[in-house]
Amino acid sequence: MNIGLLVSHYNYWVVIFLMMVGFYILISRGNLIKKVIGLNVFQTSVFMLYITLGKITAGTPPILTEGEVVYSNPLPHVLILTAIVVGIATTSVALALAIRIKEAYGTVEEDEINRIEAGIEAGG
Amino acid sequence: MLLTLLAATGLGLLRIRNLFAVVMLAGVYSLLSAGLFTVMDAVDVAFTEAAVGAGISTVLFLGALALCGHHESRPGHTPLLPLFVVCLTGIALVYGTMDMPPFGGADNPVHHHVADHYLEESYHEIGIPNVVTSVLASYRGYDTMGETTVVFAAAVGVMILLIGARTRRERPGGEEGDG
Numbered sequence: 617m618n619i620g621l622l623v624s625h626y627n628y629w630v631v632i633f634l635m636m637v638g639f640y641i642l643i644s645r646g647n648l649i650k651k652v653i654g655l656n657v658f659q660t661s662v663f664m665l666y667i668t669l670g671k672i673t674a675g676t677p678p679i680l681t682e683g684e685v686v687y688s689n690p691l692p693h694v695l696i697l698t699a700i701v702v703g704i705a706t707t708s709v710a711l712a713l714a715i716r717i718k719e720a721y722g723t724v725e726e727d728e729i730n731r732i733e734a735g736i737e738a739g740g
Numbered sequence: 741m742l743l744t745l746l747a748a749t750g751l752g753l754l755r756i757r758n759l760f761a762v763v764m765l766a767g768v769y770s771l772l773s774a775g776l777f778t779v780m781d782a783v784d785v786a787f788t789e790a791a792v793g794a795g796i797s798t799v800l801f802l803g804a805l806a807l808c809g810h811h812e813s814r815p816g817h818t819p820l821l822p823l824f825v826v827c828l829t830g831i832a833l834v835y836g837t838m839d840m841p842p843f844g845g846a847d848n849p850v851h852h853h854v855a856d857h858y859l860e861e862s863y864h865e866i867g868i869p870n871v872v873t874s875v876l877a878s879y880r881g882y883d884t885m886g887e888t889t890v891v892f893a894a895a896v897g898v899m900i901l902l903i904g905a906r907t908r909r910e911r912p913g914g915e916e917g918d919g
Contacts, residue, residue, distance in 0.1 A: 624842035629834060633747055636830040644822035647812040649759055649804055653766050656797065660773050663785070671780045672851065673844030678781070678871040680863050688781035689855045690871040694880055696785050697872070698887045704792050704800075705894035711804040712901040718808045725813050 627668045634661035646726035648714040652707060659703050666692040666699075746772050759810040763801040770794040784872045854879075 638661060641654025670692035678690035714724050721729050749769045756762050770793030777786035841848040858875055866874040876884055 624844075625837055625840065627843050628837040628840055630744070630747055632830055632833045632837070635833070636826045637747075637751065639829065640822055640826045643825065644819050645812070647759070649801070649808060650762065650812055653762060653801070656766065656793075657769065660770065660789075660793065663789070664773060664776060667777055667780045667782045667785060668843060669848070669850050670782065671844055675781055677783045678859065679783075680859075680869040680871065687859050687871070689851050690858055690875055691855050692850070693782045693785050693872045694875045694883075696782070697788055697876060698883055700785070700788050700792050701887055702890050704797055705891045707797055708800055709894050709897050709901075711800055712898040714804060715807050716901050716904070724808045727813075 628665070631661050631665045631668065634658075634664070648717065648724040648726065649711070652710045652714065655710070656703070656707060659699075663696045663699060666696050746776065759805055759812055762812075763798060763805060766801065767794045767798040770797070784870075 635658055638654045638656070638658030641657065642651050645651060645654065670689035672686055672688050675686045675688040678687040678693070680687075717729070718724050721732055723729060723732075746769065749765060749772060752765050756765065770789060774786045774790040774794065777783075777789055841850075858871055858879065862871050862874045862879075863869065866878050868874040
């Protein structure tokens with residue numbers, strides 16, 4: 617593995633690492649709120665991937681100025697702005713659902729919820 | 741480098757079991773990513789992330805924690821299967837990046853579709869110097885309208901869920917005991 621590949625792909629790899637951390641939190645932790653946090657980490661890593669794609673070395677933010685300037689690509693920025701707002705909307709719905717589950721079962725731990733469900737089924 | 745700090749914060753999020761600390765750390769994570777966006781020239785994204793990710797979502801999580809308790813119990817099953825799945829996915833994704841263009845190159849394919857048009861023509865067509873704004877509000881205005889619809893639907897959903905919870909709690913002898 618040569619050093620040039622490491623430098624030019626370091627961003628992608630850290631993004632993948634963060635994505636996998638979020639994924640791992642999501643599938644291995646039983647607490648519903650922790651799961652939502654994992655989902656957020658995953659989401660932010662995707663945002664970083666898009667912004668990474670839009671960056672041009674020695675570029676400037678895409679705000680038009682006089683003279684010959686290299687601008688970074690504005691399109692990923694627009695998409696990610698939309699995605700951040702949609703992300704907070706889904707997060708709030710997920711948290712509201714967690715609060716409802718807490719009301720109904722008295723817990724937000726997946727294992728305990730499963731146990732209560734099994735108890736209800738066994739009891740008829 | 742910021743990315744390395746982000747990776748460290750991600751690991752902290754994974755390890756810590758006190759959810760209050762996890763939420764605070766998620767705020768730090770969000771702020772770090774906002775710094776990263778600034779470095780990557782995405783200033784609009786950076787301040788949205790700082791306001792929404794580090795601000796609003798931290799408040800939302802704290803509100804949820806106040807209602808749900810802030811201790812996470814130890815997972816009951818072994819972490820081996822999830823770890824295996826995650827490693828497999830990660831390796832597949834890293835393999836995929838081998839075909840990706842190098843970071844920061846000006847002739848990467850992503851820069852040669854409509855981006856040139858936006859950068860060259862948007863000032864004549866729209867008259868706003870900030871290209872991100874003119875793309876968001878004009879060229880991709882329907883996206884933004886759809887986004888507003890999604891946010892509206894989410895707000896309605898949250899209201900229905902939480903108001904339903906309150907009326908059920910007020911009614912004596914509801915079907916579930918309250919938590």
